[in-house]
Amino acid sequence: MTAYSGNSLKSGIKILIDNDPYEIQYSEFIKPGKGQAFVRIKLKQLITGKLLNRTVKATDIFYSIDIKEIHAVYLYTNKSIWVFMNKENFEHIEVLYKFLNGVDKWLINTSKCKITLWNNSPIAVNINNFIHLRVNNTDIEVQGDTINSSNKLVTVETGAIVRVPLFVKKDDVIKIDTRNGKYISRVFCS
Structure with missing residues (x-):
């Protein structure tokens, strides 16, 4: 376990705060004209994914944690347990x-992802920010209703519902931003 002082915290370092694992997203060392130096940090809670802003003293001590990320492939679901396969072993x-x-709403069989392990137990599953999925079902659009709505809802192969432009048809492959669930573009497959 490596010890870090508050002024040595940098982006990407994973530390333990109040018995929870965090990753530092951003840090800024501040030395005011009067008073003690401090550090403003933006943290991501690795279990819940929540972001937290915190101010710590430059002399505070934090300890690193043993976090490992492995590349995996989604296989299947068994009730409340999701099963993945480690791509290495x-x-x-x-x-x-x-x-x-x-x-979970973006996973299909053989979806690639990263699983974060803390003390050899999974604590988070992350997928690519952008994925390609096939449109399974589209809403019936009303002819001439382009004044009120310039897009429609579609169901993709995972069962998720995405708002897309009117020109997207069934069996089209679309690019989706998984961070906010928004349509990016139509993908032309050759």
């Missing part, structure tokens, strides 16, 4: 639903 990894952090 082909072992199966079981992840509880609460650690999916909302990525």
Whole structure:
């Protein structure tokens, strides 16, 4: 376990605060004209994914944590347990639903992802920011209703519902931003 003082905290370092794992997203060292130096940090809670802003003394001590990320492939769901396969050694990894952090609506068989392990237990599943999914079903659009609405709702192959432009049809492949669930573009497959 490596110890860090407050003034040595940098982006990407993973530390333990109040017995929870955090990753530093941003840090700013501030030395005021009067008083003690301090550090403003933006943290991401690795289990819940929540962001937290915190101010710490430059002399505070924090300890690193043993976090490991592995590349995996989604296989199947068994009730509240999601099963993934480690791409390196082909072992199966079981992840509880609460650690999916909302990525479950974007997973199809063989979806690539990263699983974060803390003390050899999965605490988070992350997927690419942009994915391609096939449109399974589209809403019936009303002819001439372009004044009120310039887009419609579609269901993609995972079952998620995405708002898309009117020109998107069934069986089109679309690019989606998984961070906010928004349509980016139509993908032309050759």
